[in-house]
Amino acid sequence: MSSVDRILTTPLHQMHLDADAKMVPFAGYEMPLQYPLGIKKEHLHTRENAGLFDVSHMGQIKLTGQNAKQALETLVPVDIVDLPLMKQRYAVFTNKKGGVMDDLMVTNIGDDGLFLVVNAACKVADFEHLKSLVDSGCEVELLEDVALLALQGPKSCEVLSKFAPSCSEMTFMTAKILEIDGVECLATRSGYSGEDGFEISMPGHQAERIAKLLISDQAVEWVGLGARDSLRLEAGLSLYGHELDQQHSPVESSLTWALSKTRRLGGERPGGYPGDVIVMSHLSEGTKVKIVGLQPEGRVPVRDGAMIENGAGNRVGQVTSGGFSPSTGKPVAIARIEVSCIDDKSNLFALVRDKKIPVSVVKLPFVKQNYFRG
Amino acid sequence: MSIKYSEDHEWVKVQDEDLVIIGITDFAQEQLGDLVFIELPEVGDECSRGDNISVIESVKAASDLVAPVSGEIVEVNDRLADEPELVSEDSMGDGWFIKVKLSNVSELDDLMDDDAYQTFIED
Incomplete structure (x- = not known):
């Protein structure tokens, strides 16, 4: 086996095995898909308490x-x-x-x-x-030999304050150096679950010790990649390779909010990044497609790749992420569809195993985001 | 009443000479994880061994239920439409999927007995 093929592991690999996680290959790493609690309960636990995620595979x-x-x-x-x-x-x-x-x-x-x-x-x-x-x-x-832990959920701050009291001074999208059990960590109050929470960067060799501290709290459970995906889907957050890809501009992916005013036409420093002319024309002239939330009728999950048709049977888009939402108890989906069929309020259908499932365009997120803004 | 198992992790309970009840094993439902939707065939449908006759959707993915025997579907467990969790709670009982009137009783001989299935899932 060449070094390219070798599967990588994070500094918390052994902890996942000890926690009886179901491990799967993901982006070159062997990562926990779920723990014995299961995706649905891990998901709900994060919404109600606090979930601990190993995201050390991220760069x-x-x-x-x-x-x-x-x-x-x-x-x-x-x-x-x-x-x-x-x-x-x-x-x-x-x-x-x-x-x-x-x-x-x-x-x-x-x-x-x-x-x-x-x-x-x-x-x-x-x-x-x-x-x-x-x-x-x-x-x-x-950075090599570093770990990244995400602690997400309404009880994250309460839990983390026990080890690093000053974390409670942080607000959404701010950073602070926290000392956790003597280890200097860079924490940000952010994450990708739609809940309040922290992402904590730390030296790899200290990660197990800190993870053990956090998981020992009664409010905290390990959460795997399965629930990480369903949480971000409910929160309406884009995922690279799904909502975001090389073929579509940020405007076509409904990320206009992320494009700073200063970098737009009329701003202090307009353009000056790859593809700026195209992105700015999408901003000023609009795009043919965009990313929207879809609420499927009934219980059938409408998953990634499902085609979207209008009432006349013409293809008008495709589902980029979809599945079952544990918090709402219903299927939910995100799709890239033609703007024209949103404007004229067409009847839309998702094709699942050749059946037409009626879907309606809804505002994202599916579940209210609960960030701590102070 | 004898119970047989398929390599696709279904159980087949012989209820009458040519009438069987079919469901998925506990091992299968554990592998699939939390079930969220089950699409069943229609009563009166004919199936051949190996056909995909039902779709089982878990939080993670969609999987097919593969017919372990051939015959006519004479009853389906309608409760699964609204309560897919019955499969996780009682896979061998309330979580049954379909009843099939066999067109070829000898196909049962190709299925595993309990001991053979236990060995199969341990491998």
Whole structure:
């Protein structure tokens, strides 16, 4: 077996095995899909209490240099220059055609440093992409031997405060250095479940100790990738490879909210990122397709890839993510569909095993987001 | 009443000489995880061994129920439409799927008995 084929593991691998997780290959890593509790209960536990997720497979990248902020702006349609100290912002890497290469979180950690969290499946490509910034005097480092834990749910702060009381001073999308059991960690108050919570970056060799502390709390259960997906789906959050891809611009993926005003036409620093002309034309002229929420009628789950037809039987879109929503007890889906059929309120159907399931366009999210904004 | 098992993890209970009840095993429902929807065939449908006759949707994915025997579907468990969780709670009882009138009783001989199935799932 070549080194390329070798499956990677996170620093918490043994803990997952000990917790009797069902492990699956994901983005080159062996990761927990679910624990004995099962996807549905893990999901509901996160909505009501607190779930602990090992997301150490994700890429953690440090970008340093006097021009780091300006340099990163050449790759993302987002305001990085004015990102305040210890604040976090959502961004996307665009390609030359304005499509999305990956989505990421950017934190200004001070001392001319930016901390990036990118998708596991894209991290090598993202790192290569970021290396183009070395010419502008930046250092780019894909952090090795680090772990990333997400603690998500309404009880996250209560739990984390027991070990790091100052975490309660944080609000949504801010960062802080927390000392947990003597270990210095970089925490952000964010995540991808739609709930209040934290993502905590730490040295890999300390991860097991910190995970054991957190999981020992009665309010906390391990949560696997299965529930991570159903949680983000209910919260209406985009996933790379589903709602986001190289072929569609952020506007076509309904991420217009993430495109900073300063980087748009008429802003202080308009354009200047790959595919800027296309993205800006999508902003000013609109697009033919967009991402919407769909509520299927009945109980049949409408899953990724299902075609969407209008009443006349014409194909008008495709489901990008879909499944069963444990919180609502109903199937839910996200789809990319033609804007015209939303405007004229067409009857829409999803094709599931050649049957037409009526679906209606609904506002995202399916479940209210519960971020802590102070 | 004898119970036989298929390699696709279905149980087949012989109720009468040529009438069987079919469901999925506990092992299968555990592998599938939380079930959210079950699509059953229509009463009166004919099935041949190996046909996909039902769809089982879990939180994770959709899987097919493969006919372990051939015959006519004479009854379906309508309760599963609204209560798919019956399969997880009582896979060998209330969580049954269909009743089939066999067209070829000898197909039962190709199925495993309890001991053979236990060995099969341990491998």
